[in-house]
Amino acid sequence: MHAQVIDTLKKNQLSITDSRKTILQLFMESDGALAHMDIENNTGEEFDRVTIYRTLQTFVEKGIIHTIPSADNAIRYALCKDACSEGHHHDNHIHFMCDNCSTTYCLDHVVVPSLQLPVGFRPSRTDMVVSGCCNRCSK
Amino acid sequence: MHAQVIDTLKKNQLSITDSRKTILQLFMESDGALAHMDIENNTGEEFDRVTIYRTLQTFVEKGIIHTIPSADNAIRYALCKDACSEGHHHDNHIHFMCDNCSTTYCLDHVVVPSLQLPVGFRPSRTDMVVSGCCNRCSK
DNA sequence: CGTTTTTTGCAACTATGTTGCAATGTGGTA
DNA sequence: TACCACATTGCAACATAGTTGCAAAAAACG
Numbered sequence: 001m002h003a004q005v006i007d008t009l010k011k012n013q014l015s016i017t018d019s020r021k022t023i024l025q026l027f028m029e030s031d032g033a034l035a036h037m038d039i040e041n042n043t044g045e046e047f048d049r050v051t052i053y054r055t056l057q058t059f060v061e062k063g064i065i066h067t068i069p070s071a072d073n074a075i076r077y078a079l080c081k082d083a084c085s086e087g088h089h090h091d092n093h094i095h096f097m098c099d100n101c102s103t104t105y106c107l108d109h110v111v112v113p114s115l116q117l118p119v120g121f122r123p124s125r126t127d128m129v130v131s132g133c134c135n136r137c138s139k
Numbered sequence: 140m141h142a143q144v145i146d147t148l149k150k151n152q153l154s155i156t157d158s159r160k161t162i163l164q165l166f167m168e169s170d171g172a173l174a175h176m177d178i179e180n181n182t183g184e185e186f187d188r189v190t191i192y193r194t195l196q197t198f199v200e201k202g203i204i205h206t207i208p209s210a211d212n213a214i215r216y217a218l219c220k221d222a223c224s225e226g227h228h229h230d231n232h233i234h235f236m237c238d239n240c241s242t243t244y245c246l247d248h249v250v251v252p253s254l255q256l257p258v259g260f261r262p263s264r265t266d267m268v269v270s271g272c273c274n275r276c277s278k
Numbered sequence: 279c280g281t282t283t284t285t286t287g288c289a290a291c292t293a294t295g296t297t298g299c300a301a302t303g304t305g306g307t308a
Numbered sequence: 309t310a311c312c313a314c315a316t317t318g319c320a321a322c323a324t325a326g327t328t329g330c331a332a333a334a335a336a337c338g
Contacts, residue, residue: 015304015315036294048318053295055316069210069268073325074294096260105260113252115267120274121235121244128254129208129266135259154284154335175325187287192326194285212294213325 004028012062019047023055024064033068033078033095033104068095068104069127078106092126098134105134143167151201158186162194163203172207172217172234172243207234207243208266217245231265237273244273 005024009016026042027034039052047055056077059065068076078095092112096105112126144163148155165181166173178191186194195216198204207215217234231251235244251265 017304017316019317049294050296050319051317058316067210069208069266071206071208071214071266073212073214075210075212094254096256096262099263107257110254110256113254115233115249115252115269117235117249117269118246118274120277121269122272122277123235123269124238124271125269127208127210127268127270129268130254130256130260130262130264131266132263133261135257138259138261156285156335158286188325189288189327190286197285 008064012064014058014062019051019055020058022046023052024059027065027077027079031105033076033106035074035076037074066093068093068106069129070097070104071129076104078104081106081108092128094128094130096134097129097131098137099131100133100137103134103136147203151203153197153201158190158194159197161185162191163198166204166216166218170244172215172245174213174215176213205232207232207245208268209236209243210268215243217243220245220247231267233267233269235273236268236270237276238270239272239276242273242275 002021002025005021005028006016008024009020014020022043023039026039036049036052036056039056040049043052056065060067060077063080065077066080068078070076094107094110094112096107098104112128117123141160141164144160144167145155147163148159153159161182162178165178175188175191175195178195179188182191195204199206199216202219204216205219207217209215233246233249233251235246237243251267256262
C-alpha cells in the first residue's frame, strides 16, 4: 500500500515528501472524491493549507488526480485510474454526487454517451455530474 | 423587453425592485450564462454584493434561473427556458463552456442521453458540462 | 396615505484559493 | 557521509466567493 504511494510519486518524478505521501495515501484509501477540506480535516495540523493546495495542483498537473466540477462551489478531486493515467487527457468523466451523504463517486466504467452538438461547437472534454441517492444511502 | 421582465417577476410573485429588474434584464439580454462577477461588473456600484447574491438565490428558488456546475470554482447562472420554467425540476442540462472566451452556453435543445448507472444509484439530476471551442471562436 | 411585509445595505464573518519569499528538506554527487 | 543545487514548505498577506444578523428603506396592499 505504502509502496504504491512511493511508486506513483517516483513514476511521476516527484520528490518524496511527507505531504505528498500522506495526501496520496488518503486518496488511495478513500473510494470517493476528496475536497481540500476533507484532506485538511484528515491530516489535522500536520500541513499548511497552502501546501495542500499546491500538492493537489501538482497531482492534477501530473495526471495523478483529476478535478470534478460541482454546483456547490467546492472543487473535488479523485484518483485517476491506471487505465487513464498514461498521460492522456481524461476527456470523459462521469461522477455521481449523493444528495444525502455528499460522497462523490468516480464512475469510470460507465460509458459517456456521445452527443450531437450544434454546428461550430468543438468539444475537448466532457464532464457528466449525476446527483441523486447513492448505493449505500438507498439501502 | 422590459415588459417581459416585470411579467416574469409578477408571475413568480416577487416584488418589483430595481435590483431584480436590472439583473433579470441582464440575463435576458445575454445569450450565455452569467457569474456573480459578470453581474457586479455590469451594474457597477448600483447594488450591494449581498443584494446580488440574494437576488440570484431567489431566482434559483423560483426556477427563473439555474446553476451550472464548473471546475473553476465560480458558479454560473443561466435563464431557464419557457419550456422548463413551469415549476419542474430541471433534471437535465447540457452546458458548453468555451476554453477560449469562457462564454457558457445552455444547450437546451441537445438531448441528454440516458445512461446505465451501477445498481443502487438513483439519479435525480444530470448535468453535462462540455468544454471546448464554441461556434464563435472556431470560425 | 398609513400599515404590514419584503427587500436592501452595511458590517462582520467564514470558506476558498493564490502569491512572494525566506527557511527547510530532498536528491544527486563527490 | 557531506555537500551543493534545486525543489518544496510554511508563513504572511492578499484576493475572491459566499453567508448571516440586523436596522433602515422600499414595495405591496388596504
